[in-house]
Amino acid sequence: MNKPFLFYFNIIKCASPLVLLEFQCPTKQICVNKCPDQYLTYQNARRQTKDFDYYKQFCVPGFNNPSPVPCVLHPSVARRCLPAINTKKGVIMVGNDTTFEDGMGKRRNVTELVEGAKKANVVLEARQLAMKIFEDYTVSWYWIIIGLVIAMVFSLIFVVLLRFLAAIMIWVMIVLVILVLGYGIVHCYMEYARLKGEDGSDVSLKDLGFQTDLRVYLHLKQTWLAFMIILCIMEVIIILLLIFLRKRILIAIALIKEASRAIGYIMTSLVFPLCTFFLVCLCIAYWASTAVFLSTSNDAVYKVFNDTSECDYAGQTCIPETFNMTNITKKCPDARCLFTFYGGVTAYHKYLIVFQIYNAFMFFWLANFVIALGQVTLAGAFASYYWAFKKPDDMPAFPLFSSFGRALRYHTGSMAFGSLILAIVQIIRVLLEYLDHRLKAAENKFAKFLLTCLKCCFWCLEKFIKFLNRNAYIMIAIYGTNFCTSAKNAFFLLMRNIIRVAVLDKVTDFLLFLGKLLIVGSVGILAFFFFTQRIDVVRDTAPPLNYYWVPILTVIMGSYLIAHGFFSVYAMCVDTLFLCFCEDLERNDGSPERPYYMSPELSEILLKGSLESSKSADSQG
Known part of the structure; x- marks a missing residue:
């Protein structure tokens, strides 16, 4: 406890590849009560006996043996003794010298010392950050689980209330989202005003640099000003959208009401995303x-490492079984034969990247197939509700299980084909990202421009294919046609009703997004007050943390995934009912001979809203 600083005997060794392989600097290290503050070497310390005892505390047992140990002026950085580097007229120096003696009888340039210190400091700070984050998870994991359970309860309560009080819940949700964002703006302004007069709160982010402890940024007024500006922009955008879409919101509420009735008759649909999530987890585990197995199926490569003296064999490959019988151990007694990586120059190694790409492609294909199975199953169940003339009497006894059986028995090929197209686009995007990473050091601006354009085009293509696949799966669930026919019919049906798509479907998606935002914001604020110990009732209950943002961000991201799982059922139900509604309008006219299959409540408001939208579009045209 009385020796909090770590002293490195030869910081140059920290530039070794062993730092990246083992997160350990291959040089002698000891804990000291303070870092050395004298610019002397071992040899000078022996000549100046008055300083010999001073340097003896920094040396390992056996200090008196002939091999010298380099010691230079070391300041304390992150509780580690690193060289005191300064620049004078653009020249990097240690003390007053541009070179130093490394203890092996050689003079080294200070630039090597700087590079070694930088690598060691970055790696050690990253390791320290990872360990602190791991410690935070070990003491707060059960509170994180409790937060996720609270998010699940909130989502379930919200969905149940939406079943019976759709209109009230939507307006309450809108008001609460505005109030939560408003509270965030006020809180950020109060923190900004509090820090405005404090010393050190106006340090620029450029001068501060990157800090592993994110709490440092919360003591800067610029951070809270940035948060406040972002929240104000979000608040203004949401308010403007609500003002301009106020009439469309009434129509979207009617569609959500109908979706709530459908989910009310098929309550098992709320837990079906858990099945999809489980299957996706299996795909991830398999990949x-x-x-x-692929990365470790090659030959293990071992190399020579030496951490106390210079060795001509350092970095060369070696065989652990015969290493002690070679001349290397005689010339370099401290050398070790350590595992470096799996690789080599075998014929198999040449095709390893191909196997990894194929493995990634199969993962995308399987994951997309699992998602498609879930979408076809939910779409078939909700379509059986819409096309039941007498609801719910004409519905199947178990609509979700019946739809799941039909999807597996009749539509496996269509789902596999749609998933294949999407997987091809996704693997191409992965390859483009890989090429972008490899060409970062290239100076060819045209190649970078072309690569950026390709990445943008394939991103847009992936979004379009996802949208088309989703609607094609709905048509597959309704009519049982193949993928190509269903995709064509869905696309032209949406194009014939493009105004309704913009008015109804997208406004409904916006309202459901506000619901997810409300749940995530509420749980996030609760987690913030709990983990920062700002709730007096549970102040002593909150665990001690290195970084309180670790459990808070985990709870927020987990809450979003949970809320997205519940609301994805609503989104699929709305999309299915919307396509069924458009198809119903084209197949029927509401006469006794061809009556509408939509409910009377939905017919009244949707037909009226659609007529008003058509008149508005004609007048603008």
Whole structure:
């Protein structure tokens, strides 16, 4: 406890590849009560006996043996003794010298010392940050689980209330989202005003640099000003959208009401995303295990490392079984034969990247197939509700299970084909990202421009294919046609009703997004007050943390995934009912011979809203 600083005997060794392989600097290290503050070397310390005892505290047992140990002026940085570097007229120096003696009888340039210190400091700080984050998870994991359970309860209560009080819940949700964002703006302004007069709160982010402890940024007034500006922009955008879409919101509420009735008759649909989530987890586990087996199926490569003296064999490959019988151990007694990586120059290694790409492609294909299975199942269940003339009497006894059976028995090929198209686009995007990473150091601006354009085009293509696949799966669930026919019919049906798509479908998606935002914001604020110990009742209950943002961000991201799982059922129900509504309008006219299948409540407000939208579009045209 009385020796909090870590002293490195030869900081140059920290530039070794062993730092990146083992997160450990291959040089002697000891804990000291303070870092050395004298610019002397071992040899000078022996000549000046008055300083010999001073340097003896920084040396390992056996200090008196002939091999010298380099010691230079070391300041304390992050509780580690690193060289005191300064610049004079653009020249990097240690003390007053541009070179130093490394303890092996050689003079080294200070630039090597700087690079070694930078690498060691970055790696050690990253390791320290990872360990602190791991410690925070170990003491707060059960509170994180409690927060996620609260998010699940909030989502379930919200969905149940939406079933019976759709209109009231939508308006309450809108008001609460505005109030939550308003509170965030006020809180950010109060923190900004409090820090305005404090010393050190106006340091620029450029001068501060990157800090592993994110709490440092919360003591800067610029941070709270940025938060306040972002929240103000979000508040203004939401208010403007609500003002301009106030009439469309009434129509969207009617569609959400109908979706609530459908979900009310098919309550098992709320837990069906858990099945999809479980299958996706299996796909991820299969991909990860296969990737690990592929990466470790090559030959193990071992190399020579030496941490106390210079060795001509350092960095060369070696064989652990015969290493002690070679001349290397005689010439370099401290040398070790350590594992470096899996690789080599075997014929298999040449095709390893191809196998990894194929493994990634299969993961995308399987994951997209699982998602498609979930979408077809939900769409078939909700379509059985819409096309039941007498609801719910004409519905199947178990609509969700019946739809799941039909999807597996009749539509496996269509789902696999749609997933294949999407997987091809996604693997191309991965390859483009890989090329972008490899060409970062290139100076060819045309190649960078072309690569950026391709990445943008394939991103847009992926979004379009996802949208088309989703609607194609709905048509597959309704009519049982193949993928190409269903995609064509869905696309032209949406194009014939493009105004309704913009008015109804997208406004409904916006309202459901506000619901997710409300749940995530509420749970996030609760987690913030709890983990920062600002709630007096549970002040002593909150665990001690290195970084309180670790559990808070985990709870927020988990809450979003949970809320997205519940609201994805609503979104799929709304999309299915909307396509069924458009199809119903084209197939029927509301006469006794061809009556509408939509409910009377939905017919009254949707037909009226659609007529008003058509008149508005004609007048603008």
